[in-house]
Each structure stands twice: as C-alpha cells, then as structure tokens.
Amino acid sequence: MSERQQESWGQSGRGGPLSVHVSEMPAEGVELSGEVPFAELDIAEDEVTRLPWPVSYRLHLSQVGEDLLVSGRLSASVELMCDRCAEFSRHELSTEDVCHRYENVAGEVVDLTEGLREDILVAFPQTHLCSEDCAGLCPRCGANLNEGPCGCPEEPESSESGEREEGRENPFSVLDGLEL
Ligand SMILES: [Zn+2]
Numbered sequence: 803m804s805e806r807q808q809e810s811w812g813q814s815g816r817g818g819p820l821s822v823h824v825s826e827m828p829a830e831g832v833e834l835s836g837e838v839p840f841a842e843l844d845i846a847e848d849e850v851t852r853l854p855w856p857v858s859y860r861l862h863l864s865q866v867g868e869d870l871l872v873s874g875r876l877s878a879s880v881e882l883m884c885d886r887c888a889e890f891s892r893h894e895l896s897t898e899d900v901c902h903r904y905e906n907v908a909g910e911v912v913d914l915t916e917g918l919r920e921d922i923l924v925a926f927p928q929t930h931l932c933s934e935d936c937a938g939l940c941p942r943c944g945a946n947l948n949e950g951p952c953g954c955p956e957e958p959e960s961s962e963s964g965e966r967e968e969g970r971e972n973p974f975s976v977l978d979g980l981e982l
C-alpha cells in the first residue's frame with residue numbers, strides 16, 4: 803500500500819514527472835517535495851543563464867470538493883551573467899508562496915509542470931549584478947575592472963555619439979580570448 807502511494811505522488815507517477823492523481827488523495831492532503839531539473843520544466847539555458855542545479859519544490863496538495871489546491875514554495879540556485887562585467891555568479895531564486903487551483907479535476911491526473919514553470923520563471927530577476935559595487939568592464943579595452951585597473955588613460959566622457967558607439971563594442975567578445 804505504501805509503495806503504491808509512493809508511486810502516486812512520486813515524480814515517476816503517471817503522466818508528466820509532476821503529475822498527481824487527485825482521486826487517491828487523503829482528506830488531510832499530501833505533502834509533495836523534491837527536485838526537478840529546469841529542463842523538465844521546459845526552461846532552457848541561454849547566453850546569460852546557466853542552470854546546472856534543479857528546482858526544489860515543497861508543496862501541499864489538497865482536494866477541495868472537485869478541485870485540487872496546490873500551495874507551497876519553489877527555490878533554485880542558478881548562475882547569471884553580471885550585467886556590468888559579464889562574469890557568471892550564483893544567484894538564489896525563491897518564490898513567494900505559490901498557489902494554484904485546478905478546477906473539476908476529481909478523479910483525474912493533474913500535471914503540475916506548467917504551473918511550477920510559471921512560478922519559477924517569475925522568480926528570475928530582471929537584472930543581475932555579481933555585486934552591488936561591480937566595477938564593470940573598461941569601455942575602451944574591455945578589461946574586467948574588478949580585477950584591478952586596466953591601465954587605460956582616464957578621459958572625460960566624450961559627448962560625441964560616434965565615439966560612444968565605438969566604446970560600446972560588444973563587451974562579451976573579449977571573453978573569447980580570456981582564459982580565467
Ligand atoms: Zn559584475
């Protein structure tokens with residue numbers, strides 16, 4: 803019996819990895835916690851986001867009449883590129899208390915994947931700095947100024963737009979030749 807329950811609430815249940823069968827839910831509800839890779843939530847890495855660790859979830863599921871209520875929290879460690887110096891650093895994502903209500907699902911299998919996907923996506927910051935006082939990259943030579951002065955002569959900021967355009971050369975291209 804306990805083995806069967808495990809199967810019902812575990813990640814390897816029927817349907818998707820985060821599917822629950824509502825008809826077998828005890829009156830007091832169930833706790834559902836574990837980890838799921840970002841890939842299974844259909845969230846991919848990009849040039850400013852690395853996702854080497856899974857999303858942790860701790861959820862409480864309860865059946866209310868014909869509905870399923872899901873509440874709880876999600877958290878994950880991710881690596882994000884600093885907006886100033888383009889270095890990656892670790893960032894802890896965590897959601898507020900999330901809550902989902904799936905209506906008229908008694909007896910059905912409900913896949914929680916889409917709801918959890920939206921919850922964790924909202925937790926990503928709009929901007930990310932490796933530290934509040936990140937010195938960023940030198941606009942002239944592209945050196946990471948957190949590692950010390952680059953030796954470029956200090957100059958007053960130019961007001962000519964043409965020159966500024968040149969200074970804004972892709973800061974990431976310098977990373978190619980950089981072996982850290
Ligand atoms: Zn930085």
Ligand SMILES: [Zn+2]
Pocket residue numbers: 940941942943944945952953954
């Ligand atoms: Zn420089």
